[in-house]
Amino acid sequence: MKAADIRQTFLKFFESKGHQIVASSPVVPGDDPTLLFTNAGMNQFKDVFLGFDKRAYSRATTAQKCIRAGGKHNDLDNVGYTARHHTFFEMLGNFSFGDYFKKDAISYAWELLTQHFKLPADKLWVTVYSEDDEAYEIWNKVVGVPAERIVRIGDNKGGRYMSDNFWMMGDTGPCGPCTEIFFDHGSDVAGGPPGSPDEDGDRYIEIWNNVFMQFNRTEDGVMHPLPKPSVDTGMGLERIAAVLQHVHSNYEIDTFVALLAAAKAAVDGAGAGDCDKSSASLKVIADHIRACSFTVVDGVIPGNEGRGYVLRRIARRAIRHGYKLGARTPFFHKIVAELVRQMGEAYPELRQAEARVTEVLRQEEERFFQTIANGMEILEAALAKGEGQFDGDTAFKLHDTYGFPVDLTADVCRERGVTVDQAGFDAAMNKQREQARAAGKFKMAQGLEYTGAATAFHGYEHLVCESSKVTAVYVD
Numbered sequence: 001m002k003a004a005d006i007r008q009t010f011l012k013f014f015e016s017k018g019h020q021i022v023a024s025s026p027v028v029p030g031d032d033p034t035l036l037f038t039n040a041g042m043n044q045f046k047d048v049f050l051g052f053d054k055r056a057y058s059r060a061t062t063a064q065k066c067i068r069a070g071g072k073h074n075d076l077d078n079v080g081y082t083a084r085h086h087t088f089f090e091m092l093g094n095f096s097f098g099d100y101f102k103k104d105a106i107s108y109a110w111e112l113l114t115q116h117f118k119l120p121a122d123k124l125w126v127t128v129y130s131e132d133d134e135a136y137e138i139w140n141k142v143v144g145v146p147a148e149r150i151v152r153i154g155d156n157k158g159g160r161y162m163s164d165n166f167w168m169m170g171d172t173g174p175c176g177p178c179t180e181i182f183f184d185h186g187s188d189v190a191g192g193p194p195g196s197p198d199e200d201g202d203r204y205i206e207i208w209n210n211v212f213m214q215f216n217r218t219e220d221g222v223m224h225p226l227p228k229p230s231v232d233t234g235m236g237l238e239r240i241a242a243v244l245q246h247v248h249s250n251y252e253i254d255t256f257v258a259l260l261a262a263a264k265a266a267v268d269g270a271g272a273g274d275c276d277k278s279s280a281s282l283k284v285i286a287d288h289i290r291a292c293s294f295t296v297v298d299g300v301i302p303g304n305e306g307r308g309y310v311l312r313r314i315a316r317r318a319i320r321h322g323y324k325l326g327a328r329t330p331f332f333h334k335i336v337a338e339l340v341r342q343m344g345e346a347y348p349e350l351r352q353a354e355a356r357v358t359e360v361l362r363q364e365e366e367r368f369f370q371t372i373a374n375g376m377e378i379l380e381a382a383l384a385k386g387e388g389q390f391d392g393d394t395a396f397k398l399h400d401t402y403g404f405p406v407d408l409t410a411d412v413c414r415e416r417g418v419t420v421d422q423a424g425f426d427a428a429m430n431k432q433r434e435q436a437r438a439a440g441k442f443k444m445a446q447g448l449e450y451t452g453a454a455t456a457f458h459g460y461e462h463l464v465c466e467s468s469k470v471t472a473v474y475v476d
């Protein structure tokens with residue numbers, strides 16, 4: 001089953017269960033300045049869940065374009081390292097706005113997975129919130145999942161990747177337990193079952209999260225049961241596609257195979273000759289072309305602040321990976337055509353914007369290719385010193401003079417087992433900012449034209465403060 005068919009099957013299944021098929025919202029949330037990018041299917045329904053907005057339907061289903069490359073959810077550092085994380089992915093979801101609740105949600109999920117997608121039941125594991133006996137009983141008694149494959153997950157505040165299975169929109173407001181469905185990819189893949197110490201591997205893959213909005217939490221911390229509880233679910237299309245196409249990595253599904261081939265051709269044509277087709281760098285490029293293209297579709301252009309800076313960071317990371325493989329001239333924008341072939345039908349806005357996307361990315365590449373060679377030389381020279389930590393001043397110089405976002409430097413360093421001195425980088429950044437401010441003041445005092453601080457670089461600062469404001473959505 002191709003990814004496109006899986007998307008359709010999901011939407012049609014929920015349509016047959018009385019759900020309205022609703023189009024994906026843009027990756028740039030129009031009315032939510034607190035959110036960097038749309039990171040879940042529920043984002044466009046936030047006000048419906050909160051009761052501020054009414055719709056003509058009480059059940060909806062979507063395939064939502066999501067980006068998790070900044071803010072509360074940031075999977076950028078996972079890309080190229082896990083088989084299951086992307087910066088851009090599609091989240092398939094079904095939603096109940098005060099309509100059905102746990103029993104139907106769980107039964108629908110099980111019916112779709114085992115009867116329509118025909119997954120063997122014994123490969124599926126589920127997690128429930130430790131105190132959610134109701135969900136446990138439904139899985140165990142109604143659906144018939146044996147106790148050995150139901151894992152109760154408590155409040156895991158350890159910051160591990162596993163959700164603590166309790167979702168909150170914020171400190172107050174709607175919240176409730178989740179139940180998640182995992183697929184066991186088999187013993188030839190490393191990793192332990194959910195809740196175990198080695199759950200971080202790629203063997204037991206979380207495919208579907210079902211959130212039960214059950215309480216309203218007030219400022220005093222009291223959880224008041226909601227009169228009409230709701231359901232919000234999300235399943236990663238690429239992850240279920242990997243399962244259904246019998247491959248262990250998202251990068252082996254049909255859409256990614258095509259993108260990887262296009263990425264290889266582009267990199268080879270730009271000077272690499274014949275790069276290693278299994279290189280992790282190609283996966284990073286294939287991932288990043290999706291995030292970059294879809295953000296440009298929604299009007300973002302590479303810049304030094306906020307969303308534009310996230311786009312620039314992702315694009316430059318991809319370009320650096322191409323450079324690593326041997327590309328010496330712009331190649332990244334050439335992959336857009338294949339992306340349009342793969343996803344233009346499901347997302348016509350992508351096809352429509354193809355020329356603009358290609359041109360915006362080409363310009364960013366032209367810009368970065370002017371400094372990347374010198375920057376890489378400096379970076380390599382610093383790494384050759386063999387110190388365990390990459391010095392913050394050099395990281396800042398790379399950022400300031402050569403346009404290397406600090407996470408790009410960190411990405412190179414990580415490949416060598418080296419970390420970047422972030423505190424040193426921040427100190428260097430602040431020092432330059434102070435100097436720029438002082439210079440500005442000095443000129444003002446002299447009665448000269450004010451030219452100082454306004455030109456100082458604020459991208460990183462903006463990004464950080466923007467991310468700390470993010471209020472949505474899943475507990476991670």
Ligand code: ATP
Pocket residue numbers: 068075084085086087088089091161162163206207208209234235236237238239474476
């Ligand atoms: P993980 O624990 O694997 O990081 P998550 O718990 O952060 O996933 P949720 O917030 O529960 O993910 O999102 C619902 C579903 O979306 C997940 O079950 C998964 O199938 C998919 N998903 C989440 N993050 C990504 C990603 N970065 N790339 C691809 N799919 C993702």
Ligand code: MG
Pocket residue numbers: 161476
């Ligand atoms: Mg996550």
Ligand code: MG
Pocket residue numbers: 161162163206
């Ligand atoms: Mg998780």
Ligand code: MG
Pocket residue numbers: 163180206209
């Ligand atoms: Mg989850």
